[in-house]
Amino acid sequence: MSILDKFVPLQHAYGELQRWGADPFAVTFDSVRSPVEATIDGRPVLIFGSNNYLGLTFDPQVIASGVAALQQYGAGTTGSRIANGTYQGHAGLEDRLAAFFGRGSAMVFTTGYQANLATISTLAGRDDYLLLDADSHASIYDGSRLSAAQVIRFRHNDPDDLARRLRRLEGQPGHRLIVVEGIYSMLGDRAPLAEIAQVKREAGATLLVDEAHSLGVLGENGRGGAEEAGIEDDVEFIVGTFSKSLGGIGGFCTSNQPNFDILRLCCRPYMFTASLPPSVIASVQRGLERLHEEPRLRLNLHRNAHRLYGGLSSAGFILGPHPGPIVSVRLPDVAIAVTFWTALLQAGIYVNLALPPATPDSHPLLRSSVTAVHTDDEIDQAVAAMTEIGTALGVLEGGND
Amino acid sequence: MTDCKEIVEHIVEHLRTVIPPGTEISAESRIVADLGLDSLAVMNFVMALEDEFDVSLTMDNLAQVETIGDLARTLAALISRVAE
Numbered sequence: 001m002s003i004l005d006k007f008v009p010l011q012h013a014y015g016e017l018q019r020w021g022a023d024p025f026a027v028t029f030d031s032v033r034s035p036v037e038a039t040i041d042g043r044p045v046l047i048f049g050s051n052n053y054l055g056l057t058f059d060p061q062v063i064a065s066g067v068a069a070l071q072q073y074g075a076g077t078t079g080s081r082i083a084n085g086t087y088q089g090h091a092g093l094e095d096r097l098a099a100f101f102g103r104g105s106a107m108v109f110t111t112g113y114q115a116n117l118a119t120i121s122t123l124a125g126r127d128d129y130l131l132l133d134a135d136s137h138a139s140i141y142d143g144s145r146l147s148a149a150q151v152i153r154f155r156h157n158d159p160d161d162l163a164r165r166l167r168r169l170e171g172q173p174g175h176r177l178i179v180v181e182g183i184y185s186m187l188g189d190r191a192p193l194a195e196i197a198q199v200k201r202e203a204g205a206t207l208l209v210d211e212a213h214s215l216g217v218l219g220e221n222g223r224g225g226a227e228e229a230g231i232e233d234d235v236e237f238i239v240g241t242f243s244k245s246l247g248g249i250g251g252f253c254t255s256n257q258p259n260f261d262i263l264r265l266c267c268r269p270y271m272f273t274a275s276l277p278p279s280v281i282a283s284v285q286r287g288l289e290r291l292h293e294e295p296r297l298r299l300n301l302h303r304n305a306h307r308l309y310g311g312l313s314s315a316g317f318i319l320g321p322h323p324g325p326i327v328s329v330r331l332p333d334v335a336i337a338v339t340f341w342t343a344l345l346q347a348g349i350y351v352n353l354a355l356p357p358a359t360p361d362s363h364p365l366l367r368s369s370v371t372a373v374h375t376d377d378e379i380d381q382a383v384a385a386m387t388e389i390g391t392a393l394g395v396l397e398g399g400n401d
Numbered sequence: 402m403t404d405c406k407e408i409v410e411h412i413v414e415h416l417r418t419v420i421p422p423g424t425e426i427s428a429e430s431r432i433v434a435d436l437g438l439d440s441l442a443v444m445n446f447v448m449a450l451e452d453e454f455d456v457s458l459t460m461d462n463l464a465q466v467e468t469i470g471d472l473a474r475t476l477a478a479l480i481s482r483v484a485e
């Protein structure tokens with residue numbers, strides 16, 4: 001008997017996956033040359049599975065800012081934000097974020113995961129209610145487990161179900177904090193934010209939007225889904241990450257609430273972890289400026305997104321409901337998904353493989369995504385490779401379902 | 402229909418439509434371990450029950466539920482609280 005025995009079923013499932021000839025959880029890039037080009041096992045591949053929406057990981061200015069800060073301030077801070085881990089860069093980035101979103105304050109966290117863990121667990125206290133979209137990211141669920149509040153799920157992207165659940169709480173004391181995402185990471189679908197904001201207003205609830213996948217992607221200024229829907233004033237808390245469109249790592253929460261900064265003294269995932277290295281802070285700050293200076297990156301991203309979505313859709317794949325930078329192909333079962341993913345890698349295209357229960361509807365997904373810097377040729381190459389494999393495996397619409 | 406036994410019957414009727422025919426099912430059946438429902442199927446059927454009885458189960462409520470009887474008792478408690 002070992003303490004690890006409870007993981008035997010998981011071990012079996014993993015072994016099964018490896019028997020089909022693939023280990024999607026152990027992919028190692030030997031080298032990465034750009035947001036698009038890398039090598040795996042010595043073979044060149046085009047990256048069509050990342051969250052590098054604006055392609056900023058290799059932006060020369062983003063890199064130069066990081067290098068300069070690394071040399072000037074050293075490799076790490078070795079301390080918490082509330083001890084020795086706040087440098088001018090951290091404070092400056094918070095001011096910059098608050099200004100970008102037009103809000104009073106912002107807090108920077110070491111990851112986006114911790115930003116959700118921290119804000120959700122701290123904002124919703126013992127007498128409060130958390131209302132989560134059922135397809136919420138793990139960091140939102142984990143934040144709700146760390147919170148003392150009662151947690152209620154509503155059907156994915158269903159404002160009527162949210163309204164019903166809020167109505168059932170009428171007469172109960174406590175705040176209601178609604179948590180949704182601008183773009184959902186698995187299928188790339190968007191929240192109906194205008195309708196959700198209306199439900200929120202009618203119920204007198206508080207709204208938190210996680211713009212992890214929509215920062216730099218949606219809205220005229222790249223502020224995300226709330227900007228695009230024109231409901232920024234209804235959103236009390238915006239959470240986001242630096243690990244996607246900004247090409248770095250870290251997370252944030254920004255708000256107009258008076259006294260927001262008191263959270264610095266009670267958010268445990270903010271207080272009890274070391275702050276981001278100064279080089280990361282400098283790169284992210286430059287990335288945020290690039291996002292603002294270069295709206296053409298966002299335009300390219302959407303052009304590329306439509307090319308990939310259009311190509312795969314005309315080929316007959318079953319895709320998520322909204323064209324966007326995340327284009328997910330739904331496949332009938334895990335065996336086919338793993339076979340497809342492996343063949344695609346052999347053809348020189350890397351995409352993410354998402355397996356249930358991490359997918360929304362118990363079907364596996366090939367989650368592909370584009371950046372602003374993919375070329376038309378590269379996208380066409382990916383569509384051609386996927387179409388060829390999809391045809392051979394009989395998964396195109398009208399094929400086998 | 403706030404009586405626990407009636408709710409059990411209702412749940413059993415509901416579940417028969419989603420489990421393989423011939424599967425034994427009673428108030429003592431464990432929803433995941435005995436009936437083999439995955440987490441998505443459980444969520445969908447719980448949400449359908451929530452609509453019918455016009456109540457919301459919290460994640461804490463759900464974490465305490467193992468058998469059909471547990472679920473019926475939880476629903477009955479929520480329904481009587483609404484009726485108060």
Ligand SMILES: Cc1ncc(COP(=O)(O)O)c(C=O)c1O
Nearest residue numbers: 111112113137139185212241243
């Ligand atoms: C919706 C959502 N929120 C938060 C996160 C966490 O972000 P990070 O990678 O910065 O920890 C992710 C990324 O996986 C996400 O998809």
